[in-house]
Amino acid sequence: MSNNLSGKNVVIIGGTAGIGLATAELACEMGAKVWVAGRSQTHIEHAKSLSAGRFEVRQADTHDADALTAIYEEAGQVDQLVSAAVGGERTLKPFLEQTDEQFKAAFDKLWGYGKVVRTGSPFLAEGSAITLVSGSPARKPTAAQSALGCVGGAVENMVRYLAVELAPIRVNVVSPGTIDTAMFDHFGEEKQNRLNSMTASHLIKRPGAAAEVAEGIIFAMNNRFVTGTTIDVDGGRLLS
Numbered sequence: 001m002s003n004n005l006s007g008k009n010v011v012i013i014g015g016t017a018g019i020g021l022a023t024a025e026l027a028c029e030m031g032a033k034v035w036v037a038g039r040s041q042t043h044i045e046h047a048k049s050l051s052a053g054r055f056e057v058r059q060a061d062t063h064d065a066d067a068l069t070a071i072y073e074e075a076g077q078v079d080q081l082v083s084a085a086v087g088g089e090r091t092l093k094p095f096l097e098q099t100d101e102q103f104k105a106a107f108d109k110l111w112g113y114g115k116v117v118r119t120g121s122p123f124l125a126e127g128s129a130i131t132l133v134s135g136s137p138a139r140k141p142t143a144a145q146s147a148l149g150c151v152g153g154a155v156e157n158m159v160r161y162l163a164v165e166l167a168p169i170r171v172n173v174v175s176p177g178t179i180d181t182a183m184f185d186h187f188g189e190e191k192q193n194r195l196n197s198m199t200a201s202h203l204i205k206r207p208g209a210a211a212e213v214a215e216g217i218i219f220a221m222n223n224r225f226v227t228g229t230t231i232d233v234d235g236g237r238l239l240s
């Protein structure tokens with residue numbers, strides 16, 4: 001397999017934890033120069049200690065154009081732009097029990113991804129690519145996940161439009177299933193049991209690892225012939 005990431009500038013918004021951070025690690029191993037960004041100091045400190053100087057860690061919110069632009073300016077040119085930020089509320093309620101505000105708050109992910117792309121596009125180099133992250137609810141309707149599913153579906157469709165409008169810049173989206181990351185830390189000590197029961201009916205009966213999804217993102221970044229595509233890394237959740 002060719003390594004098209006060596007020496008390239010990779011910016012990962014939502015890269016201070018979970019899938020984005022695992023992607024940073026792999027991109028570093030492939031010889032890329034990597035910047036990751038997130039909001040909270042806790043994740044920033046965690047990413048810094050894991051990085052040990054191998055990649056740059058910055059503070060930025062997907063909704064903050066100035067903070068995003070400062071990172072792109074620092075990179076100078078961006079060869080790979082990734083957003084793996086959660087970016088909005090994870091509204092988990094039956095549709096009729098949600099308020100308009102809760103439904104809209106889930107879409108903050110989409111507005112943030114739009115801002116990452118809009119502010120980043122002037123810095124994209126020749127031969128560059130954008131990779132975003134959706135999620136299996138987009139194409140696997142499950143009770144109480146309508147907000148997540150609608151946002152994920154919107155991200156996937158935005159990617160197809162961007163792939164057409166920005167070509168030859170490549171634009172892809174990776175769709176994770178249930179992955180063991182900080183996103184589920186609110187379960188506390190119950191986290192492992194809850195993740196196990198959430199995945200018990202999947203074809204691969206376990207939660208995925210962040211590194212497994214990162215491999216899907218790296219594929220989208222590295223392969224120069226893939227664009228406008230959704231790559232599922234979901235342990236077969238869509239078929240279960």
Ligand SMILES: NC(=O)c1ccc[n+]([C@@H]2O[C@H](COP(=O)([O-])OP(=O)(O)OC[C@H]3O[C@@H](n4cnc5c(N)ncnc54)[C@H](OP(=O)(O)O)[C@@H]3O)[C@@H](O)[C@H]2O)c1
Pocket residue numbers: 013014015016017018019020037038039040041043044060061062063084085086087088112133134135136175176177178179180181182183210
């Ligand atoms: N884990 C799963 O099972 C799963 C399933 C389907 C889809 N996904 C999607 O996969 C992506 C990555 O999720 P993950 O599981 O890796 O989550 P995670 O472990 O919570 O990591 C999310 C990262 O994004 C950052 N972030 C969140 N909101 C942000 C914002 N508004 N601006 C900038 N950075 C932000 C977080 O740092 P701060 O919070 O400090 O900002 C962190 O660095 C998300 O888009 C998520 O919706 C995950």
